[in-house]
Amino acid sequence: MxxxxxxxxxxxxxxxxxxxxxxxQKSSIRKKFNIEINIIKVCDLDYKxxxxxxxxxxxxxxxxxxxxxxxxxDCVVELIxxxxxxxxxxxxxxxxNKHFVTANKALIAMHGNTLSRVATKKNLHLMYEASVGxxxxxxxxxxxxxxxxxxxSFHGILNGTCNxxxxxxxxxxxxNSALSEAQKLGFAEADPTLDINGYDTAHKVCVxxxxxxxxxxxxxxxxxxxxxxxxxxDLDVAKELNCKIKLIGKGKIKGKDLxxxxxxxxxxxDNPLFNVENEFNAVLIDSKNLGPIMKYGYGAGMLPTASAxxxxxxxxxxxxxxxxxxxxxxxNLLNINDSKSRFYIRFFVVNKSGYxxxxxxxxxxxxxxxxxxxxxxxxxxxxxxxxxITTKKSKFSELDKLLSEVHKSxxxxxESIMIPFEE
Amino acid sequence: MxxxxxxxxxxxxxxxxxxxxxxxQKSSIRKKFNIEINIIKVCDLDYKxxxxxxxxxxxxxxxxxxxxxxxxxDCVVELIxxxxxxxxxxxxxxxxNKHFVTANKALIAMHGNTLSRVATKKNLHLMYEASVGxxxxxxxxxxxxxxxxxxxSFHGILNGTCNxxxxxxxxxxxxNSALSEAQKLGFAEADPTLDINGYDTAHKVCVxxxxxxxxxxxxxxxxxxxxxxxxxxDLDVAKELNCKIKLIGKGKIKGKDLxxxxxxxxxxxDNPLFNVENEFNAVLIDSKNLGPIMKYGYGAGMLPTASAxxxxxxxxxxxxxxxxxxxxxxxNLLNINDSKSRFYIRFFVVNKSGYxxxxxxxxxxxxxxxxxxxxxxxxxxxxxxxxxITTKKSKFSELDKLLSEVHKSxxxxxESIMIPFEE
Numbered sequence: 106m107x108x109x110x111x112x113x114x115x116x117x118x119x120x121x122x123x124x125x126x127x128x129x130q131k132s133s134i135r136k137k138f139n140i141e142i143n144i145i146k147v148c149d150l151d152y153k154x155x156x157x158x159x160x161x162x163x164x165x166x167x168x169x170x171x172x173x174x175x176x177x178x179d180c181v182v183e184l185i186x187x188x189x190x191x192x193x194x195x196x197x198x199x200x201x202n203k204h205f206v207t208a209n210k211a212l213i214a215m216h217g218n219t220l221s222r223v224a225t226k227k228n229l230h231l232m233y234e235a236s237v238g239x240x241x242x243x244x245x246x247x248x249x250x251x252x253x254x255x256x257x258s259f260h261g262i263l264n265g266t267c268n269x270x271x272x273x274x275x276x277x278x279x280x281n282s283a284l285s286e287a288q289k290l291g292f293a294e295a296d297p298t299l300d301i302n303g304y305d306t307a308h309k310v311c312v313x314x315x316x317x318x319x320x321x322x323x324x325x326x327x328x329x330x331x332x333x334x335x336x337x338x339d340l341d342v343a344k345e346l347n348c349k350i351k352l353i354g355k356g357k358i359k360g361k362d363l364x365x366x367x368x369x370x371x372x373x374x375d376n377p378l379f380n381v382e383n384e385f386n387a388v389l390i391d392s393k394n395l396g397p398i399m400k401y402g403y404g405a406g407m408l409p410t411a412s413a414x415x416x417x418x419x420x421x422x423x424x425x426x427x428x429x430x431x432x433x434x435x436x437n438l439l440n441i442n443d444s445k446s447r448f449y450i451r452f453f454v455v456n457k458s459g460y461x462x463x464x465x466x467x468x469x470x471x472x473x474x475x476x477x478x479x480x481x482x483x484x485x486x487x488x489x490x491x492x493x494i495t496t497k498k499s500k501f502s503e504l505d506k507l508l509s510e511v512h513k514s515x516x517x518x519x520e521s522i523m524i525p526f527e528e
Numbered sequence: 529m530x531x532x533x534x535x536x537x538x539x540x541x542x543x544x545x546x547x548x549x550x551x552x553q554k555s556s557i558r559k560k561f562n563i564e565i566n567i568i569k570v571c572d573l574d575y576k577x578x579x580x581x582x583x584x585x586x587x588x589x590x591x592x593x594x595x596x597x598x599x600x601x602d603c604v605v606e607l608i609x610x611x612x613x614x615x616x617x618x619x620x621x622x623x624x625n626k627h628f629v630t631a632n633k634a635l636i637a638m639h640g641n642t643l644s645r646v647a648t649k650k651n652l653h654l655m656y657e658a659s660v661g662x663x664x665x666x667x668x669x670x671x672x673x674x675x676x677x678x679x680x681s682f683h684g685i686l687n688g689t690c691n692x693x694x695x696x697x698x699x700x701x702x703x704n705s706a707l708s709e710a711q712k713l714g715f716a717e718a719d720p721t722l723d724i725n726g727y728d729t730a731h732k733v734c735v736x737x738x739x740x741x742x743x744x745x746x747x748x749x750x751x752x753x754x755x756x757x758x759x760x761x762d763l764d765v766a767k768e769l770n771c772k773i774k775l776i777g778k779g780k781i782k783g784k785d786l787x788x789x790x791x792x793x794x795x796x797x798d799n800p801l802f803n804v805e806n807e808f809n810a811v812l813i814d815s816k817n818l819g820p821i822m823k824y825g826y827g828a829g830m831l832p833t834a835s836a837x838x839x840x841x842x843x844x845x846x847x848x849x850x851x852x853x854x855x856x857x858x859x860n861l862l863n864i865n866d867s868k869s870r871f872y873i874r875f876f877v878v879n880k881s882g883y884x885x886x887x888x889x890x891x892x893x894x895x896x897x898x899x900x901x902x903x904x905x906x907x908x909x910x911x912x913x914x915x916x917i918t919t920k921k922s923k924f925s926e927l928d929k930l931l932s933e934v935h936k937s938x939x940x941x942x943e944s945i946m947i948p949f950e951e
Contacts, residue, residue: 126817130676137675137854234673240818242673250657250665250839252560253553254831377824380803394549394831395663399810401800402821408677412817416673431560
């Protein structure tokens with residue numbers, strides 16, 4: 106029987122889940138995995154949350170140094186999030202020769218590569234299964250089996266908040282009422298900014314790029330677009346086009362070129378991600394020998410994420426060398442401006458006289474081929490008439506320029522949106 | 529750098545795939561996993577297949593004892609299938625203190641429990657990731673993470689041949705032409721009996737029951753029904769009911785009761801398995817903390833299955849105790865006769881006068897509530913008129929009796945079918 110002594114830093118949602126699962130399933134974990142997980146100390150800002158969980162005072166500290174420096178602790182579990190204090194904790198944990206397990210995608214996205222190098226050198230584990238699609242589970246199966254084959258691409262619905270909001274909007278809700286329903290049900294945070302604006306997904310795309318392609322991207326060089334500009338009308342028109350709009354985090358390799366992006370996309374019915382609704386997450390991975398595979402489940406949430414942390418704890422005894430992040434491949438990170446897609450464009454026309462001729466003349470000017478024009482698809486308000494145009498394959502940068510020019514002309518409001526079709 | 533010396537027995541499709549991946553990805557496997565896989569010897573009935581793969585004569589044998597007894601070999605990879613010679617090979621491999629890796633679901637379904645006990649006692653690995661959903665991948669992620677949580681049920685589309693045929697039939701093809709198309713494309717074997725009659729799926733259900741519930745069932749006690757009786761008309765009517773028919777291998781726990789079954793089922797649109805088409809496999813697993821998760825991919829095929837075998841080889845160095853099959857739980861295996869569902873029943877009426885009153889009177893007799901009657905949905909032939917009846921929740925055994933009685937009455941042909949709805 107192996108014993109692992111852990112210290113938990115952060116008693117928020119995941120910390121609580123971890124505490125609960127370890128306590129309720131201690132004997133079944135012991136039996137199934139021949140391992141005993143002991144919680145030696147927990148840390149939070151004050152005793153309030155610990156008290157709620159009935160954690161004895163002597164197990165509690167509000168000073169994380171008492172965990173990272175404690176010689177009885179083998180492994181520190183960091184569950185506070187962010188990249189400032191969490192980074193200090195990670196550095197110190199490795200410095201004091203302890204394994205480091207985290208659910209912190211931002212930390213791994215920004216510093217995973219550096220932390221991993223330090224950990225490997227010291228023969229320590231850096232583990233972060235819970236950071237992306239914890240409830241699916243995802244990362245360890247990439248690391249340990251899928252990666253045997255050359256991974257060509259991943260496409261993921263990686264944020265439950267956005268997916269929940271888009272699902273409700275497809276059923277007829279407006280953005281704001283969908284968001285408040287998501288908040289009421291606990292699928293969106295009080296401050297959902299990082300979910301809605303795509304940054305949470307972008308952090309996960311960075312982690313996935315590390316795992317799938319051995320490439321550690323600079324998040325600033327990734328095109329990140331959230332769902333703020335999506336209107337209920339877009340979901341309605343998408344339905345007429347037999348499509349759904351989903352926020353997709355994507356990575357794709359073509360020779361030496363790598364493209365990474367986060368933006369809403371129009372998916373067709375035959376896309377395996379098409380039916381992923383509500384708070385569910387899913388990732389589609391295409392590799393050389395396996396072909397397309399999809400993994401689907403709750404991406405986050407108290408118990409799924411905590412279960413992923415436990416997976417990492419159970420794996421602490423395995424060979425480290427094969428688990429380390431391997432950042433070695435050099436790719437040329439493409440700029441989204443050079444990418445080509447079919448596009449869905451929705452304008453809100455503010456001045457109606459002869460607007461269509463004027464707008465379409467811009468398409469002619471930029472040599473962008475129009476596939477379909479859907480006029481006034483769902484008039485809700487006569488001062489703001491929606492017009493949807495779908496294009497043939499066009500260059501992102503050209504369409505972007507076209508959109509600014511149309512806005513400047515005063516024909517449309519600034520809320521226009523361009524959404525690529527995922528083929 | 530660890531070295532693993534393997535002997536391969538069986539150079540059929542998977543053997544060829546394994547040989548190809550090991551040769552083409554040797555250096556990338558070495559780099560990613562710090563492991564070198566060396567093929568010491570290969571065995572097949574004659575040199576023909578080995579010659580095709582350009583395997584040197586000195587590496588070849590047609591006597592498997594030269595592999596299981598070779599002291600240079602650490603691990604035997606059995607890829608011949610079946611439960612006779614394969615069982616002998618497994619026994620001898622463990623006797624000669626070598627690890628045993630296999631893609632053989634029948635062997636693991638029938639003898640996995642016994643073999644696992646021997647292997648564990650001798651501190652040897654028995655590994656079979658390739659046996660179920662090899663290309664997904666599936667088993668190791670159950671074994672190493674999902675199982676942390678109490679698994680409540682699994683529902684799987686586990687046979688690519690059946691799923692391919694059902695997909696083509698849903699597009700309008702007759703059974704026989706769908707089957708020959710599947711054979712032409714390599715998605716069905718020359719003799720597809722074990723796929724079509726559900727036994728391949730049943731073997732996989734046994735392996736899944738071992739992994740998910742720690743229960744090793746007697747395959748004879750499982751209700752096994754294939755897709756032979758499905759008619760194109762059933763797919764058409766299913767579509768009208770907003771459903772699809774899929775061959776489902778299923779395991780479900782309720783308290784101390786366990787139900788295991790293989791049969792066609794009607795799935796509704798909101799079922800994550802609804803959109804799994806063609807040769808794809810998928811498994812939906814529901815567990816206490818994770819909730820529903822789905823894994824989707826090619827279940828079989830040369831390279832996906834071979835890739836799963838390599839996953840096992842790479843894992844050979846990990847802790848054995850936590851990987852062993854753990855058959856301990858005692859469940860009461862339910863008989864399908866006691867199960868209750870809504871049912872779809874399709875008769876072919878041979879004598880038309882007043883048939884409906886006569887048939888429905890049988891439903892009254894057995895107190896089975898009719899939900900909907902769809903008469904002559906797609907008349908193809910006036911001598912054989914289809915009638916579809918859907919029922920409210922009813923007991924399997926009662927409906928089964930009702931069907932025999934209707935047949936005996938001479939009202940219908942023997943090709944009638946009852947398919948449960950999966951709710």
